[in-house]
Amino acid sequence: MILLDWLGRFxxxxxxEFFQDQAEERVHFDMEAVLEKSMNVIFDSDYENKLLKAREQIRDKMY
Structure with missing residues (x-):
């Protein structure tokens, strides 16, 4: 979910200028498409809330 959100914003x-070859860009778009197909949560009304919770779970804990 976090990766899909980042790819969308990217x-x-x-x-x-980021891509050295068109094949890299193609893989980037294909990866986003695969994630979109597998993540129905992006259509949930509380998607933003779920995204925030997912980020909290992944984020490094500060001691």
């Missing part, structure tokens, strides 16, 4: 702007 794709909102042009990052053509």
């Amino acid at each position: 794709n909102e702007c042009s990052h053509s």
